Amino acid sequence: MDASPLFTDLYQLTMLGGYWQRGLHTQEAVFDLYFRRNPFGGGYAVWAGLEVALDHLLSLRFDDAALAYLKGLQLFPADFLEALAGWRFSGTIEAFPEGSVVFAHEPLLTVTAPLWEAQLIETALLNIVNFQTLIASKAARCVWAAQQSPHGGQVIEFGTRRAQGPNGALSAARAAFVGGAVGTSNVEAGQRYGLPVVGTHAHAWVESFGSELEAFRAYAELYPDQTTLLLDTVDTLKSGLPNAITVAGELRARGHELRGVRLDSGDLAWLSAQVRAELDRAGFPDVKITASNDLSEEVIESIIREGGRIDTYGVGTQLATGGGAGGGALGGVYKLVELNGIGRIKLTGDPTKTSLPGTKRVWRATDAQGHAVLDVLTAQDEVPSSGLRVSDPSNPLRSSRLPGGLDWHDPRQRVVERGERSTPAASLPSLQERAQAELARLPAGTRRLLNPHLYRVGVSDTLQGRRETLTEQLRASLPVR
Incomplete structure (x- = not known):
């Protein structure tokens, strides 16, 4: 985030003005x-x-633009604004x-x-650490739930589209990684923080072709070593899975392997067990199963309890917003x-x-x-x-x-x-x-x-x-x- 001294509540500045005027x-x-x-x-x-x-507060400076804005509020005397020009932590x-x-x-x-x-740094400190601590804690809970599977499991942050604005999305991706997520779908977060970026394709990709099989083949041709196919655009078990197995065989014939498949709807526990069995039967035991669709730590725990066979959980809304019971915001105070x-x-x-x-x-x-x-x-x-x-x-x-x-x-x-x-x-x-x-x-x-x-x-x-x-x-x- 930009280190602006105006990223604060007005009362912080009015208190600063009062402290200064009263010595x-x-x-x-x-x-x-x-x-x-x-x-x-x-x-x-x-x-x-x-x-x-720390990066934010140690970079804080009242530049000419900030001081001009404060002058325009007509709340502060000129000598106080002059003093702010030299403010440093x-x-x-x-x-x-x-x-x-x-x-x-x-x-x-x-x-x-x-x-x-x-006093001045209170608002920014609380804004940054309250949110990121909330998200890191949520990620740790999701990771713990995923690791309860006897087959192992990992978590990826998938929440950019539901996060509280661009800064919220970037902060959530960073904090989720601290809490144990192994990657993010957010490309800017990957570039800014050096996080692994991951992704599949959307239903729109499948809908843009004449058939699901044609769409799968096109994606696999473009990204032969990075292909994860979304199975539920038409029918997960009757269409998506058979077509994915067909493409997996074609990739193998060309010296590549299908990386994974993704489930985004339905009974994820039951579907993932069926998909795992069919992939194994077809000779593709290393193809990973990713799940999305409004996941949370409680949902992950229930999927595992009911025999689900998911390898990677793409947790979106609940993770990027810190949603769920007892979430929404961390009540940090200063x-x-x-x-x-x-x-x-x-x-x-x-x-x-x-x-x-x-x-x-x-x-x-x-x-x-x-x-x-x-x-x-x-x-x-x-x-x-x-x-x-x-x-x-x-x-x-x-x-x-x-x-x-x-x-x-x-x-x-x-x-x-x-x-x-x-x-x-x-x-x-x-x-x-x-x-x-x-x-x-x-x-x-x-x-x-x-x-x-x-x-x-x-x-x-x-x-x-x-x-x-x-x-x-x-x-x-x-x-x-």
């Missing part, structure tokens, strides 16, 4: 970015979009590396910077937690929305086998140890003490230092590898689609006490009625 803009602020509920009612999320977000960012598996309530990213710098070294808190009538004040650390515990066990949030100078009492972030009355025999590490790293990248940019394949490795280390049942195991995130007594103290101070300051 508050240089105060050192700390903001945490987190979400309160795992997406899709699942047990985890796959953190995605960080690399894109100069702060520090701690974050989980992209591709990490993350959970509700923990700060995925912490920004420490002058107040007007930390909250001020400290200003000039003093904790800040959002106090609300809903205890689950009360923020945790102050700078903090995230710790992840692993067992002797390297499996993740639980995460704990502590004060900056705390280190978790056996016996430390921790509470549920959304229900402080539910608490327990940490067990012994665990290895603790801080999974976050400093990715920006004084406005400059402090870690090298990571390749998409490496992000996918990280996600797959971390997903494999989750406790049993955490990836389950229905009633997953709830991975535990705890808050240390020190942090909880800090929140309670600030809460009481705020309540005491309210006028008595």
Whole structure:
């Protein structure tokens, strides 16, 4: 995406103007970015979009065109607009590396910077990482479902036509790959991000010829080593499959092999089993079966449960839009937690929305086998140890003490230092590898689609006490009625 400082909400700019005019803009602020509920009612999320977000915010500049537009709004004084011309992000960012598996309530990213710098980047940060984390998590769920087949299975992102505009389609393709998809149908995403691009042909190709067999033969002649044939334009089993087998034989006679067939309608479990049996019987056991048609992780799981024999799932609408139960949007938020070294808190009538004040650390515990066990949030100078009492972030009355025999590490790293990248940019394949490795280390049942195991995130007594103290101070300051 273009790094425009105007890709923000108006109130960010009016607040910046207010901070500047009141002399508050240089105060050192700390903001945490987190979400309160795992997406899709699942047990985890796959953190995605960080690399894109960092590229965006470190490139932000108010050029002449942006300043002229803001001047035309007649909201801002001339000296403030002059100050914006020199605006640069100069702060520090701690974050989980992209591709990490993350959970509700923990700060995925912490920004420490002058107040007007930390404030301006909120909208873009949330826009980028909320959407890409949602899509990467959806992809991981679809991939997990596909891998439950005893015959194996993989996922391709097919959702460009249903995505939320061109930028949404590109972001979805990128994030789906981080989450485990092996390719995309989107050619621009392939060019921009180096993703494998895949595709078959549409029903219109078949309808443009005198017969289905003629259409199949023409496609195979043009792309003899890349041919996947769509079977259901006329009749999947009575026409499409026999014609595909005929073309497969003709390709083999010329020294080539039919790559695959695609199913796009009907009972995908039953049809795929029939197609697999006929292809095997005809001597084409290596021809792959791809399925599309409004797939989701739940549909994939049901196809496998009912004996389907699909090799590749082309997941479109549900993946590119993050649709489905518990989807639609990731509720990531960006909250001020400290200003000039003093904790800040959002106090609300809903205890689950009360923020945790102050700078903090995230710790992840692993067992002797390297499996993740639980995460704990502590004060900056705390280190978790056996016996430390921790509470549920959304229900402080539910608490327990940490067990012994665990290895603790801080999974976050400093990715920006004084406005400059402090870690090298990571390749998409490496992000996918990280996600797959971390997903494999989750406790049993955490990836389950229905009633997953709830991975535990705890808050240390020190942090909880800090929140309670600030809460009481705020309540005491309210006028008595």
